[in-house]
Amino acid sequence: xxxxxxxxxxxxxxxxxxxxxxxxxxxxxxxxxxxxxxxxxxxxxxxxxxxxxxxxxxxxxxxxxxxxxxxxxxxxxxxxxxxxxxxxxxxxxxxxxxxxxxxxxxxxxxxxxxxxxxxxxxxxxxxxxxxxxxxxxxxxxxxxxxxxxxxxxxxxxxxxxxxxxxxxxxxxx
Amino acid sequence: xxxxxxxxxxxxxxxxxxxxxxxxxxxxxxxxxxxxxxxxxxxxxxxxxxxxxxxxxxxxxxxxxxxxxxxxxxxxxxxxxxxxxxxxxxxxxxxxxxxxxxxxxxxxxxxxxxxxxxxxxxxxxxxxxxxxxxxxxxxxxxxxxxxxxxxxxxxxxxxxxxxxxxxxxxxxxxxxxxxx
Numbered sequence: 001x002x003x004x005x006x007x008x009x010x011x012x013x014x015x016x017x018x019x020x021x022x023x024x025x026x027x028x029x030x031x032x033x034x035x036x037x038x039x040x041x042x043x044x045x046x047x048x049x050x051x052x053x054x055x056x057x058x059x060x061x062x063x064x065x066x067x068x069x070x071x072x073x074x075x076x077x078x079x080x081x082x083x084x085x086x087x088x089x090x091x092x093x094x095x096x097x098x099x100x101x102x103x104x105x106x107x108x109x110x111x112x113x114x115x116x117x118x119x120x121x122x123x124x125x126x127x128x129x130x131x132x133x134x135x136x137x138x139x140x141x142x143x144x145x146x147x148x149x150x151x152x153x154x155x156x157x158x159x160x161x162x163x164x165x166x167x168x169x170x171x172x173x
Numbered sequence: 174x175x176x177x178x179x180x181x182x183x184x185x186x187x188x189x190x191x192x193x194x195x196x197x198x199x200x201x202x203x204x205x206x207x208x209x210x211x212x213x214x215x216x217x218x219x220x221x222x223x224x225x226x227x228x229x230x231x232x233x234x235x236x237x238x239x240x241x242x243x244x245x246x247x248x249x250x251x252x253x254x255x256x257x258x259x260x261x262x263x264x265x266x267x268x269x270x271x272x273x274x275x276x277x278x279x280x281x282x283x284x285x286x287x288x289x290x291x292x293x294x295x296x297x298x299x300x301x302x303x304x305x306x307x308x309x310x311x312x313x314x315x316x317x318x319x320x321x322x323x324x325x326x327x328x329x330x331x332x333x334x335x336x337x338x339x340x341x342x343x344x345x346x347x348x349x350x351x352x353x
Contacts, residue, residue, distance in 0.1 A: 005347075023320065085234060087270075087290065091252050098278060103252040105272040110290065112233065127295070132275050132284070146253040148270075150234045155318050158253060 026082045027154020033080045044074035045145050047090055047163045053124065055136075055173045063136035065129040065168060067106065069143075072120040078149055079114040086111040087148040090163075094142065096135040104129050138170045199348055219245040219314035224257055225324030226268060230289030231255070238325040241268060243314030250274065250283060250309070255316040258287065261301045266313055269296055275306075283309055 051068040058064050071090065078086050089108035096102060106125045111117050129136070142165045149157040213222040222243055226235045235241065243257055250256065252274050257266050272295065273286035284306035288295040297305060330337040 027318075087234065087253075089253060089272075096278075099275045100278045100281070101274065101276040103274040105252055108272075108290075110233065127272060148253055148255075151319060153320055156255075156316065160253075 023153045027151060030080055030082050030151060030154065030157070033077075042077055043145070043147065043159075043161055044072075045161060045163055046070075046072045047143050047145065049143070049166045050122070052169060052173065055169060055171075057134050057172060058130070061134055063131040063134045065136060066125050067129065068122065068124045069107075070120070070122050071107070073118065073145075075111060075117040075147065076114055078147065079117060082151045082154065083149055084112075084152045085150050086117065087150060089146050091144050091146055092129050092141045093144050094139055096131065096133065096139070098133060098135070102131065136168050137172070139168050140165055141168060195348060217242070217244045217314065219243040221257075221266075221313065224266065224268065225327050227265065227328070228289075230292050231268060231270070232291045234290055235268065235319070236321070238322055238328055240320040240324045241316040242318035242320070244317045245312075245314040249276065249281075250285060250312060250315070256285075256287065257313045257316065258307055258311045259313060260299060260304070260311065263299075263301075267296070267299065268316065285312070 047069055049067050049069045053066040053068055055063070055065050069090075073088065075086055075088065087108065087110055089105045092102075092104045092106055094102050105127055106129060107123050108126065129141075143163045144160055145163050146158070146160040151157075210222075214220060216222075224241050224243060226237055226239045226241060229237055241255075241257070250271060252271050255268060255270050257268050259266050267287075269287040269289045269292075271285055272288045273284075275284040276282070285308070286295055286297070286306060300307070330340075
């Protein structure tokens with residue numbers, strides 16, 4: 001009845017159950033860190049385009065833009081004890097006659113630690129803004145900050161915040 | 174002599190009953206595992222609700238051996254989501270992040286470009302020859318939940334099959350010999 005095998009089995013089952021409950025609790029407690037009102041009070045961020053480095057039409061007829069912009073971020077409040085990293089990226093979003101939505105990631109960054117979650121920097125586009133066609137001249141483009149909170153265990157949380165918009169120049173460079 | 178044959182018979186029937194019970198309980202274990210898996214498929218809408226991360230292309234977010242829970246809803250796919258997709262000519266699905274989305278005005282079809290967080294460039298080199306975008310039908314699901322390390326069990330079992338057979342044998346032996 002109380003052989004070694006049975007005791008081992010009981011101990012292992014109990015340990016696994018406890019671990020599962022702890023993982024579930026860690027993920028569940030993250031919900032209390034979610035913003036109750038608008039996300040704008042939660043993450044402080046700002047991004048402004050300071051320069052259009054290059055604006056041209058590729059040989060296949062697609063417009064391509066390279067930009068430089070200032071980014072300032074404060075994402076400290078996103079971090080809980082269950083947060084492994086925050087993946088943050090800046091996306092250009094715009095509408096064209098052909099596409100209802102174009103979302104293009106321009107720059108991304110991985111924040112591993114709460115201490116590094118507040119910074120200000122000047123960056124160039126990591127991925128060029130390439131349209132599916134040549135619709136970018138004079139186009140109004142929204143800059144939207146997206147973040148993806150990746151937990152040590154459990155549910156992943158995504159959110160976004162509209163930062164600013166800008167108009168691309170009317171002529172290629 | 175009657176009582177001797179009687180007791181022998183009773184022992185014989187007992188053993189048969191014991192074996193039958195073992196077979197039934199084994200069947201219960203197998204079927205309930207199948208029920209859980211199929212139930213998960215129904216709830217998540219994805220044909221493989223749980224996947225194991227095999228490469229380090231999403232580090233430091235996902236490491237080899239981590240488990241992802243997938244969900245497949247009708248919601249449109251947007252940039253920043255981590256999706257699992259199949260490429261024609263590749264057996265193993267890939268888990269990467271969406272970095273570009275173009276959604277058609279008229280049909281609502283989407284063109285998607287993905288990239289691994291830890292990779293230098295985007296995934297066009299991983300796609301089929303000449304393929305520039307992923308479409309909706311390539312996507313198997315989006316990652317919604319995460320559990321570290323558990324996937325190592327399956328990685329070890331697929332890479333060292335002998336351990337798998339040893340484990341199955343030991344479990345089978347335990348089921349057959351256990352008296353309860």
